[in-house]
Amino acid sequence: MQVEESDLDWVLILAPYRRDGAYLEALLVEHGLPVQQALDAEAFVACITDSPGVVVVTHEALTPDVIEAVSVHLVAQAHWSELPIVVLLDRSVPHARIRSQLEKIWPGARQIYYQRPVAGLELISGIQSALAIRRRQKEVRDHIDKEVEFRLELNHRVKNILASVSSIFQMTRRGAHSVDELAEDFEGRLNALANVHSAVFQAGGDAVSLATVIDLTVLPYRTEGEGRLGVHGPDITITGEAGTTLALCLHELATNAIKYGAMSQVAGKVLLTWEVTSDTEPVFTMEWQESGGPPVSAPTRVGYGTRYIRSALATLFGEPPVMSYAAEGFRCTVSGPLQRISPDDRPERPIL
Template sequence: MRDRTEAMLPALTEVLDAPQRLTVLHAAVPDMSIPDGDFDALARLAASLFDAPIARVSLVDREWQWLKATVGTTETRLRAADSFCSHTIADGEERGFVVLDASRHPTFRHRRRVAQAPFLRFYAGAPIMLDGQAVGTVSVLDVAPRSEVSARQQDELQRLAGIAASLFRLKDESRRRALKEAALSREEQRLAMALDAANVGSWLWDIGAGTVAGNGAMMRMFGLPPERTIGAKAVFSAIHPDDRLPTFSKLRQAMAANEEYDGMFRIGANGRWLLGRGRVHDRDSKGAPVTFLGMTVDVSDQQASVQRTRLLLKELNHRVKNTLAMLQSLARQTLRQTSDPAEFMTAFAGRLQAISEAHVLLSDYEWGTIRLSELISKQLAPYVSDYDQQVELHKDEILLGPDQAVGLGLVLHELATNAVKYGALSVPRGKIVLTARSVDDRESVLHLTWTEVGGPPVREPCRRGFGSILIERSLDKVIGSSVKVEYLPGGVTALIRLPL
């Protein structure tokens, strides 16, 4: 800690305006203007250490010094250009900056608070360092000059600044954790609503702990209390006695062979028929299964129908199995791409909703064919504020079958999601132009072109994420289909070929 002249200091403006410093400051403490009682004890310790009437814990941005905690003053902010603490920031010394007698100091003697009341004379401050950047200070002031500052006082003031930095970090981590938890809670609610809308029960069996975590739909299907986690024994006991052993044996066989479980069983209490599908999600170092991820669908009404309904059920079961298999694959692939629960919930819920929208349309038409324009509207409407202005569609009248509708629905969802994040739908004036033509080339083929217009400049990504892979593979069930995405400077273009 040294008494330095202004000529020895870097330009204050350059230091205070440093982008990296301001980025660290605003990221860690977005609420600088609000005093914080958690720092009061540090201000009192600093005042006691120097036997000084004024002490402050403060943050300094490009224009203002914000006082988070004070002793001996009621001020909440000061102009950074007039502040002693700005020089502590600019000085660059972690041990701090000191002015023994401001009335004799060439930099400070003409300052208003020195030449006029309260006639400040002594100042000592130590920088608060976050990520290598000086973002604030712990400082003391006195109206009487000092002849020296002891090494012990210097060290203790620096330690107080270090404690302040640690407290700011802890508070920032707590704030970020609360935001993540709130976002995760919202995404869990959205995912639960999407699954309920699709009438799909999802569950995760922790084999070692002997517990099953399931959503509301799954608990209702099994006639169990609405708790999110319940003993596995209670779940298996809910299955009809005649189906319990075959179901459990089939699960064990699937786990041992590392294959998909696919089975149908009744619930003992109400006789409802459930279709289940799942497989091992995690294994330990010895290869033993740890968790089992599965989904169930209530198919009771179809089981109880007459022959016409049974014929429809056969087709529906096929579609449900395909959908459950797709959901299983989506869940596993999305989990592999991110370890962040909030990011997983956002990505998986969006893809699940895209499948659900296609299923709703197909269900309305009894799993026959649906119009392409309806599918496009269902998939894109949630991502635009003005559909007529932001979606331009040039099309032939085209009908899609179930496999085409579900696969194309996922492709449109992923393209729209990327457009909202990075492309044309990330800016108010951007829009999507779609051209759909039915071409007779030995067979009827849909040629669909997706073009983004008015968005930010486009660069091809360095790494292909799961979204890109999903765009390319969503139509794998339709032989002869293809999707080609081109990252042109003016906007992303996707060329889709789909036999009808």
């Protein structure tokens, strides 16, 4: 019977004398157990490298080559693995001496001994129990591997978050004129970062809905009615990294609009739009357009927010954003290949 090399849930039999091998194979197959029978020592040496779940061997088949092959396999197996070996002993052989010798030679094995003749039901129960333990070993191994991978990923994410927080704080500090201003600006930026990380976590992976990112980011600025800050565009899935970058940029734009731009005036409005167009490859374009605010003019000093937006969006899309200080209102437009921010380049439902 053919078995998968990576599957530990099968039995390797070595019982080459008389009809023991055929009887054991028929018995195990009858009870639904996958079996590979080795007809001689050479075949056994080749089969054991395929990682059986349980080995069943008659004591007279334990030649030096077979014993050595098992020893080599036990040394090579992973630290979590404990190979069950069922040894069938004749009544006439010195049981205690054989067991003592094999326990010294095979310390990395779970050895199970039966005296022949052995009842079929007893043997099946023992092998099924050994396979169940083997499966449990593999489940524990998989759990540990996932746990290690999770911890490494968590460590990587925490380092990235701390680096982002440190960078935001340092740049905010350099642009602040008072402790209160520092605290207010830093808190707002930190909240924007936290909101997106929460959205990514709730999404259950490294991707997040652009609509969710935008809703979380602009919601605090829509308390006076949605008409003052409108959003329109197709919902797409973007990477967590892209979501964080866009959220922080939108936060800076909204903060600037409240302090100096359109939202500092009762009649001022902001329209945030985005679209995906495609001639050959999908292109993502996002625009922040202000209107109805105070007269606009280019700033004499470039602050943290502007520097961050330019640098972050240029890194994200490969092209810097275009910032226009036209009299009718400030405008910021960025465009780049959709594939840079999302594994899914198809627009989905529109946000109305």
